[in-house]
Amino acid sequence: MGKKNNVTFDDIAKYTNFSKTTISRYFNNPDSLTLENQEVIAKALVDLNYKENKVARILANGQTEFIGIIIPNLFLHYYSEMLDKILSTYEQFGYKFLVFIGNEKEETERRYIKELLAYKIEGLIVLSHTIPSEELAALGLPIVTIEREDRWVCSVNTDNYMGGCQAAGLLARHHCDILIHINSSSARNVPAYGRIQGFLDICKETKLPYELFLKEMGNNHESLKEHLTDILCALEQKYTDRKKGIFFSNDTHANIFLNLLVRKYGSLPEDYLIIGFDNSPVSREALIPISTIGQQIDKIAYEAVSLLIEQINGRKKRRPVLLKEPVHKVITPVLLKRETTERI
Amino acid sequence: MGKKNNVTFDDIAKYTNFSKTTISRYFNNPDSLTLENQEVIAKALVDLNYKENKVARILANGQTEFIGIIIPNLFLHYYSEMLDKILSTYEQFGYKFLVFIGNEKEETERRYIKELLAYKIEGLIVLSHTIPSEELAALGLPIVTIEREDRWVCSVNTDNYMGGCQAAGLLARHHCDILIHINSSSARNVPAYGRIQGFLDICKETKLPYELFLKEMGNNHESLKEHLTDILCALEQKYTDRKKGIFFSNDTHANIFLNLLVRKYGSLPEDYLIIGFDNSPVSREALIPISTIGQQIDKIAYEAVSLLIEQINGRKKRRPVLLKEPVHKVITPVLLKRETTERI
Numbered sequence: 001m002g003k004k005n006n007v008t009f010d011d012i013a014k015y016t017n018f019s020k021t022t023i024s025r026y027f028n029n030p031d032s033l034t035l036e037n038q039e040v041i042a043k044a045l046v047d048l049n050y051k052e053n054k055v056a057r058i059l060a061n062g063q064t065e066f067i068g069i070i071i072p073n074l075f076l077h078y079y080s081e082m083l084d085k086i087l088s089t090y091e092q093f094g095y096k097f098l099v100f101i102g103n104e105k106e107e108t109e110r111r112y113i114k115e116l117l118a119y120k121i122e123g124l125i126v127l128s129h130t131i132p133s134e135e136l137a138a139l140g141l142p143i144v145t146i147e148r149e150d151r152w153v154c155s156v157n158t159d160n161y162m163g164g165c166q167a168a169g170l171l172a173r174h175h176c177d178i179l180i181h182i183n184s185s186s187a188r189n190v191p192a193y194g195r196i197q198g199f200l201d202i203c204k205e206t207k208l209p210y211e212l213f214l215k216e217m218g219n220n221h222e223s224l225k226e227h228l229t230d231i232l233c234a235l236e237q238k239y240t241d242r243k244k245g246i247f248f249s250n251d252t253h254a255n256i257f258l259n260l261l262v263r264k265y266g267s268l269p270e271d272y273l274i275i276g277f278d279n280s281p282v283s284r285e286a287l288i289p290i291s292t293i294g295q296q297i298d299k300i301a302y303e304a305v306s307l308l309i310e311q312i313n314g315r316k317k318r319r320p321v322l323l324k325e326p327v328h329k330v331i332t333p334v335l336l337k338r339e340t341t342e343r344i
Numbered sequence: 345m346g347k348k349n350n351v352t353f354d355d356i357a358k359y360t361n362f363s364k365t366t367i368s369r370y371f372n373n374p375d376s377l378t379l380e381n382q383e384v385i386a387k388a389l390v391d392l393n394y395k396e397n398k399v400a401r402i403l404a405n406g407q408t409e410f411i412g413i414i415i416p417n418l419f420l421h422y423y424s425e426m427l428d429k430i431l432s433t434y435e436q437f438g439y440k441f442l443v444f445i446g447n448e449k450e451e452t453e454r455r456y457i458k459e460l461l462a463y464k465i466e467g468l469i470v471l472s473h474t475i476p477s478e479e480l481a482a483l484g485l486p487i488v489t490i491e492r493e494d495r496w497v498c499s500v501n502t503d504n505y506m507g508g509c510q511a512a513g514l515l516a517r518h519h520c521d522i523l524i525h526i527n528s529s530s531a532r533n534v535p536a537y538g539r540i541q542g543f544l545d546i547c548k549e550t551k552l553p554y555e556l557f558l559k560e561m562g563n564n565h566e567s568l569k570e571h572l573t574d575i576l577c578a579l580e581q582k583y584t585d586r587k588k589g590i591f592f593s594n595d596t597h598a599n600i601f602l603n604l605l606v607r608k609y610g611s612l613p614e615d616y617l618i619i620g621f622d623n624s625p626v627s628r629e630a631l632i633p634i635s636t637i638g639q640q641i642d643k644i645a646y647e648a649v650s651l652l653i654e655q656i657n658g659r660k661k662r663r664p665v666l667l668k669e670p671v672h673k674v675i676t677p678v679l680l681k682r683e684t685t686e687r688i
Contacts (some may be wrong), residue, residue, distance in 0.1 A: 073428060075625070080424035084417060087445045090456075096463065099443050112434075117394045119440065221629050223476045259631045266610035281419070285565050287603045287631055301648045 007050040013170035016044045054137070063336065067308065068124045069099045070109055075219075077280040078295070085301030086125065092302075093309055095122075106130040113139070123308040127152075129190070137326075142311035144304045149189045154311065156329045157191040158302045163293040163333040164198020164247075167275045170246030170341060171290070172206045174273055178239050179203050179210040182231060182257075183249035184217065192249070195277065199247055203222065221256070228257050243271050251276035251283035251317075254290050258340065262287055274340040289338040296331050303329050347506045351394040360388045396577040407660075411652065412460035412468045414453055420592070420637070421624040423471065424492065429645030431467065436646075437653055439466075448491040450474040455681035457483070458556045470497075473534070483671075486655035488648045493533045498655065500673045501535040507637040507677040508542020508591075511619045514685060515589030516550045518617055522583050523547050526575060526601075527593035528561065536593070539621065544590055554686070565600070572601050587615050595620035598634050602684065606631055618684040633682040640675050647673050 009023045016023070018041070025032050026041045033041075038277055044050075054323040058278050076202035085098055098119060098277035100112040116124065117184075118210050121141035129149070136143050137152035179199070186193040196212070203210040213309070217227040235244060238261045254276030268288050277281050279294030307327060353367045360367070362385065369376050370385045377385075417426040431441055442463060448681040453474050458470065467486035470571050472495070480487050481496035489499045508525075515523050523543070525542075530537045540556070547554040561571040579588060592598035598620030605612055612618070612632050623638030651671060658665035 002556065073426040075428065077421075077424075080418040084419065084445055087443055090444065096442055096459070098440055099431055100434065101428055115440070221625065256629070260630075262606070262631060281565070285600070285603075287606060
């Protein structure tokens with residue numbers, strides 16, 4: 001008996017003397033049976049060594065419990081930590097994740113999305129920047145994006161504006177003579193642009209002089225180091241003996257800059273204050289622990305999955321409930337003061 | 345016409361005047377049709393706005409093209425890079441990945457494997473250490489493990505013994521007075537134990553004095569820093585003025601130790617040589633670039649997926665071919681000399 005490979009509903013029906021309909025109800029709507037009958041069937045499943053085949057169940061009720069994820073890469077710690085936290089929501093929600101690495105290639109990502117749709121995913125989480133939100137919205141599927149252009153779809157983002165204010169505010173309170181912000185040239189419709197706006201507003205409010213360095217510095221260590229060496233040179237010439245407060249758009253950049261200073265001077269000179277963004281491990285584990293604006297990645301991941309499941313459940317109702325407008329959730333960042341701003 | 349949600353084989357058959365069997369053959373064995381008929385059906389699919397439903401196809405041929413992955417976490421860069429490379433093999437092989445983060449909890453991981461089996465995965469890649477290979481083998485499913493106890497299942501591992509020899513050999517060639525290896529207390533049946541063995545064999549061969557520090561130092565930065573501070577103290581007392589060659593079991597530990605030295609002395613003292621393991625980004629991006637034994641993660645990932653698919657294909661043959669013995673593939677590590685051993 002235990003030798004049979006695929007135990008069918010027929011087998012279970014015969015074994016329990018219930019009808020096949022009753023067995024089917026046990027799997028799809030168990031509460032429609034008495035507790036006693038549920039127990040009889042549960043026992044039969046053990047006796048028959050029944051193995052659940054979710055693929056077959058999907059065909060019955062159309063619910064795969066799959067969520068697709070398109071993520072640019074896992075090299076940047078921000079992405080790998082986010083994926084870690086998203087996958088871990090399985091414990092709360094039971095949804096499974098099909099993951100694709102997009103590498104920011106638009107055509108590749110379109111192909112991945114098509115593949116995900118063929119597997120009947122119930123929703124999609126997008127962390128990549130390539131495909132416009134209008135095109136995503138047209139897929140007619142529950143979608144949540146994280147930190148990307150989100151006009152037409154639901155999203156969860158850090159309050160980047162508040163983060164920019166917190167960083168510049170801390171540097172201002174430490175009586176820096178000049179505030180500097182180093183960032184890529186973000187498009188205005190990307191959430192991260194808020195960091196620049198927050199920085200600028202605080203500079204204007206405090207009437208402190210400031211300078212923006214906005215340029216693409218590449219995604220590998222060598223190219224970043226080269227660009228940051230140039231910026232260091234420029235700052236040393238232009239602002240000699242002035243107290244420089246520098247806000248970096250991420251901790252990786254802040255750490256490379258810190259290392260350049262330490263290799264030059266043996267330690268962080270008194271006239272430099274540094275603050276990063278993200279609270280990634282590199283900020284805590286740097287030679288001199290780096291102050292930063294912490295993103296609450298666990299919270300962002302949880303809210304993204306919840307917001308997606310809310311949409312999924314809305315569609316499953318007898319009278320489907322669709323959102324009238326995309327929902328945008330904003331998560332508060334946390335200022336973390338460490339040695340690069342608070343000397344000991 | 346384009347409005348209909350689910351285009352069935354019936355619809356396609358009617359539209360093309362072929363039988364349903366012909367349509368089915370188009371999807372499951374297209375080469376059994378003439379090229380001309382294939383084209384007629386392909387055109388009909390476009391006209392009818394047919395969307396492939398792979399879930400339905402799975403039921404027809406039993407092939408989900410799913411591979412399950414159990415990975416301990418994505419915090420350690422070794423794991424996130426490995427996952428990145430495994431997921432990227434989709435481009436070559438077309439298999440999709442269902443990913444679970446196990447967090448090294450045995451019962452949780454058993455639950456995840458059960459869930460993966462319910463989704464009819466065709467194979468499983470395991471990077472976690474909790475479940476013995478004998479239990480994995482009993483699942484009766486193609487399996488490949490990476491860097492874990494692998495007596496009863498196929499595996500792909502770095503040649504850890506060679507790595508240990510390379511590291512100790514480099515330190516010996518630099519005329520160190522004492523060779524030191526810092527590692528956790530690895531069990532002998534785990535592949536990484538080879539690093540210790542390789543180190544010991546070179547020490548004996550060169551007749552150089554050596555010391556092993558084998559202990560659990562925890563998985564977070566604070567605890568690692570505390571343990572490594574203790575080791576630094578011990579080394580400073582015991583081996584004053586002697587040239588110390590230190591081989592760390594991973595780059596993260598090597599980097600923390602390097603930072604302790606730089607904070608104490610402003611730079612890396614002449615009497616310390618340091619080499620890590622993995623070639624993770626932290627080794628390249630450290631204040632002083634760290635020499636290391638590079639793991640070829642892209643190759644390991646590729647070989648793991650190939651070895652798994654070989655097993656999967658073997659089972660699909662009309663006369664299924666099962667492996668008589670587990671296959672263990674070994675990938676050569678690469679010695680990378682940087683500033684912590686080659687002063688400039």
